[in-house]
Amino acid sequence: MDVTVIDTPQLGDRSYLVHDGQTALVIDAQRDIDRVEALLAQTGMSLTHVAETHIHNDYITGGLVLARKYGAAYLVNAADDVSFERTPIADGETVRVGELTVKAVATPGHTHHHLSFVVEHGDEQAVFSGGSVLYGSVGRTDLLGPEHTEGLTHDQYASARRLAQEAEEKAALYPTHGFGSFCSSGPATGADGSTLGEQFETNHVYTDPDEEHFVSELIANLTAYPNYYVHMGPANAAGPTEPNLEVPDSLDPAELRSRLEDGEWVVDLRHRVAYSAEHLKGTISFEYGDGSSFTTFLGWIFPYDRQLTLVGSRADVENAIRDLSRIGIDSPDAALGEDPEKLAPGATVSSYPRVGWAEVLADRPTEETILDVRRAEEYEDSHINGAVNIPLHELLPRMDEVPAGKLWVHCGSGYRSGVAASLLERAGKDPVHIDAMFAEAADAGLPMDG
Template identity: 85%
Template sequence: MDVTVIETPQLGDRSYLIHDGQVALVIDAQRDIDRVESIVEEAGVKLTHVAETHIHNDYVTGGLVLARKHGADYLVNGADDVSFKRTPIADGQTVQIGELSVKAVATPGHTHHHLSFVVEHDGQQAVFSGGSVLYGSVGRTDLLGSEHTVGLTHDQWASARRLAKEATEKAALYPTHGFGSFCSSGPATGASESTLGEQFSTNHVYTEGDEEHFVSELIANLSAYPSYYVHMGPANAAGPTEPNLSVPDSLDPQELKARLEAGEWVVDLRHRVAYSAEHLKGTISFEYGNGASFTTFLGWVFPYDQQLTLVGSREDVENAIRDLSRIGIDSPDAAVGENPAELAPNVPATSYPRVGWDGVLAGRPGGETILDVRRAEECDASHIDGAVNIPLHELVTRMDEVPAGRLWVHCGSGYRSGVAASLLERAGKEPVHIDAMFDEAADAGLPMAG
């Protein structure tokens, strides 16, 4: 059995190609399937089956299109309500794929109809656990609504034990989530590989002996997740189409100006340092270079019913289009060029200050607000004394709560605060972007609380 891991670090997820040297199965394919197809071609195998562990909540699947293009069986739980033809599969059912024996195991918890797949070949065994057992944790159980959370958390507990009976301790474990995805109920462990047996001694779903305590603790530690998740399940159940990943013709200066004046979402992809120094008035800063933060936080705050325009280099625009297609933001327009000022010379340029913690201590008058745009649980754990917390993902809808006057904006690393500073300036506020690691604030001399 040969397993190829297909990483999508921008979303903290993995897809998998499994083959016996002749025929292959792909599990949990991301939407940009050209990556998968190139790996299948390199392996010199025939793709005969594509499978989903669940109807995903954090990305748009490429499984349906991949299966159709290759004439492969599309294995989706028969209990899932979908609008496309699939090869229904159920708990306990085994499918023979060449020399691979693939058994579906019901592991509800992340979703009601979640499946894991136990694959056996030539004495080897591997478990593809999707959003069930992850490295050090399990998939979160609150994505289908609060009324389901308690029941699904009990299901996660039981499902972990079901997997322990269905596979050996030596079985390699291959989860889909848990590498930075918000689909994980806990932080990523940093592990790149594991076995089921290793999880027995390191994963709280196994080490916690009290089911009720496990349930209450997991639920208490669930944090906010990106708002774009609400769009993913319905899109996947409807049957996603293949995305258009081509770079569109660049907008002319007048059209770009009109969009900015109309208050449309025009996103500048340059580094936040370059953006703060000079940018087109009305644009929003989402630095592309930090791919994981770009996809997650743009998807979190962008209104899905609006047109998106990207401004940046051809390379950044091309990469951003691919990343955004994975979360269902299709066919954005673009103004392509290294210097935004040259793309719209008839639009005024503006800037705002960017400082580190030393700059805060030296330049901030005592009465001016420090605005913390980290998530609430981050702020609760530790924060600058007197800071006002409005999480980035709530900032647009809570703009009327932002205090008057100059705003010294920080987050955990400088990325979110750069986005927030641009949103504040766009709303007529006066931001100062604190581009620094929060962990260094105390050492720099900022008073801390929490």
């Protein structure tokens, strides 16, 4: 048995291509299936089956399109309410994929109808656990609403023990979540690999002998997750289409100016340093970089009923289009280029200060607000004395709560505070972007609480 990992670090997830040397199965495919197709072409494998461990909450699946394209059986839990034809599979059922035996094991917890797949090839065994047992923890249990959370957390505890009965200790473990995804709960390690037996020794779902303690501790430690999750489940149950990943023709300057004047969502993909120094007023700073923060935080606050325009280099726009398609933001428009004055001649070009902790200490009058845009649990753990906390994902609906006057804005690394500073300026506020690591604030001399 050969397992190829298809990593999507932008969302903290993994998909898998599993084969016996000739015949292949794909598990939990991301929407941009061209990556899978490239592997199939490279290896010469025949794809006969595509499987979903669950109806995903953090990305749009490519499983349906992939299965249809290759005439493969699409294995989806028979209990899931979906609007497309699939090959229903239920707990305990097995299918043959070439020389591989694939057994479905009911592992509810992350969702009600979650399945794991135990795959065997001779004396080799692998467990594809989706959002059940992760490396160091389990998938979060609160995505279906608070009324289901406690029951699903008990289910998650029981499901881990079910997997321990269904697979051997030496079985390689391949979860979908746990590599930065907000679908993880607890101390997921993000390790490169593990076995089920190793998890018996290190994962709190196995090492905690008290189910009630495990349940209460996991629920107490659940944190906020991105708003875009609300769109993923319904889209996956309806049957997603294949995305259009082509870069559109660049908007002409007059149209870009018009969109800025109308307050539309125009996102500047350049580095936050370049943005703070010079940008088209009314744009929002979402530095693309490697996309790992871009996708999550843009998806978290973008209103899905609005048209999105991306501004940046062709390479960044192309990569951003791919990343956004994975969370159902399709067909954004684009203005290609990185010089604000050339992109929209006649439009207002703006800037705001960007500082480090030394400048905060030296230059900030005590009456001016430090605005902390980290999540509430980060703020509660430790924060600068007197700082006002409005998390980035709450900033737009709570803009009327933002104090008057100059705002010195920080987060954990400088990324979220760069986004927040641009949103504040767009709303007519006066931001100073603190582009520094929060972990260095105390050593720099900032008075801390917590």
